[in-house]
Amino acid sequence: MIRFEDVGKSYDGGQSFAVRHVSFQIAKGETLVLLGSSGSGKSTLLKMINGLIAPSHGAVTVRDRSGQQLQSVQMRRSIGYVSQGIALFPFMRVWENVALPLRLAGLPIEERKRKATEALRLVELPEGVEDRLPSELSGGQQQRVGVARALVTGTDILLMDEPFGALDAITRESLQAEVARLKEKLGVTIVFVTHDLFEALALADRIVVMHEGNMEQIGTADEMLHQPATDFVRELFEKPAKLLKVGGRA
Numbered sequence: 001m002i003r004f005e006d007v008g009k010s011y012d013g014g015q016s017f018a019v020r021h022v023s024f025q026i027a028k029g030e031t032l033v034l035l036g037s038s039g040s041g042k043s044t045l046l047k048m049i050n051g052l053i054a055p056s057h058g059a060v061t062v063r064d065r066s067g068q069q070l071q072s073v074q075m076r077r078s079i080g081y082v083s084q085g086i087a088l089f090p091f092m093r094v095w096e097n098v099a100l101p102l103r104l105a106g107l108p109i110e111e112r113k114r115k116a117t118e119a120l121r122l123v124e125l126p127e128g129v130e131d132r133l134p135s136e137l138s139g140g141q142q143q144r145v146g147v148a149r150a151l152v153t154g155t156d157i158l159l160m161d162e163p164f165g166a167l168d169a170i171t172r173e174s175l176q177a178e179v180a181r182l183k184e185k186l187g188v189t190i191v192f193v194t195h196d197l198f199e200a201l202a203l204a205d206r207i208v209v210m211h212e213g214n215m216e217q218i219g220t221a222d223e224m225l226h227q228p229a230t231d232f233v234r235e236l237f238e239k240p241a242k243l244l245k246v247g248g249r250a
């Protein structure tokens with residue numbers, strides 16, 4: 001579904017690289033988490049999937065498209081994207097925010113409102129929110145609106161860049177459960193960026209660990225716990241390994 005082949009990205013004409021020699025594949029319906037600290041290259045990788053960023057070398061292939069084809073507006077709009085932070089238009093009603101991709105696609109207003117309302121139900125927002133303004137919703141509800149907007153076109157790929165970073169722990173957990181539910185219900189391929197190890201463990205089928213632009217390892221949480229490929233991965237997973245041991249004794 002998505003393939004990176006020896007991908008690198010430099011923002012300064014080759015002096016330094018934000019991402020170096022990254023290769024991996026994501027299967028249809030898989031949830032892949034890009035895990036790493038700030039500046040490790042996660043967002044750069046994510047934005048190469050919907051063509052917001054072009055690789056400096058190597059190839060990114062999405063649904064058998066690559067290169068210039070990935071940079072087309074049509075292609076970009078066919079991939080759901082929830083960016084870092086809340087990005088709703090404050091002066092537009094909730095349903096209009098959700099329907100924005102449909103307006104850009106030229107759908108008539110009745111269809112836009114119907115599909116937007118469907119998408120809002122999909123992310124379990126209660127009836128009546130569609131006519132409100134974003135400021136009249138909680139932070140968690142606003143993020144659900146962002147997810148509804150990313151899904152409204154019926155996409156098969158959902159990209160999420162630290163979407164719940166600004167929320168409290170309880171709200172974040174309920175949104176993580178929501179993502180897991182959407183994956184089961186819709187079968188969408190999800191690429192989820194986070195710096196939070198426990199969020200990665202909660203969501204991932206497989207994890208890509210990024211560190212200073214390098215891919216340290218790709219694998220399941222279990223593989224990283226028991227067969228870390230590098231010292232970095234071993235140290236990163238030491239904490240949950242200890243917690244699991246405590247849990248195992250209890």
Ligand SMILES: Nc1ncnc2c1ncn2[C@@H]1O[C@H](COP(=O)(O)OP(=O)(O)O)[C@@H](O)[C@H]1O
Nearest residue numbers: 011018019036037038039040041042043044045
């Ligand atoms: N548009 C840009 N111009 C120049 N440097 C950038 C740009 N975007 C990201 N970078 C740099 O690339 C590196 C990786 O950034 P990023 O992919 O945003 O990491 P992350 O999402 O893991 O925090 C960082 O050193 C960052 O400063």
Ligand SMILES: [Mg+2]
Nearest residue numbers: 042043044084
């Ligand atoms: Mg980022």
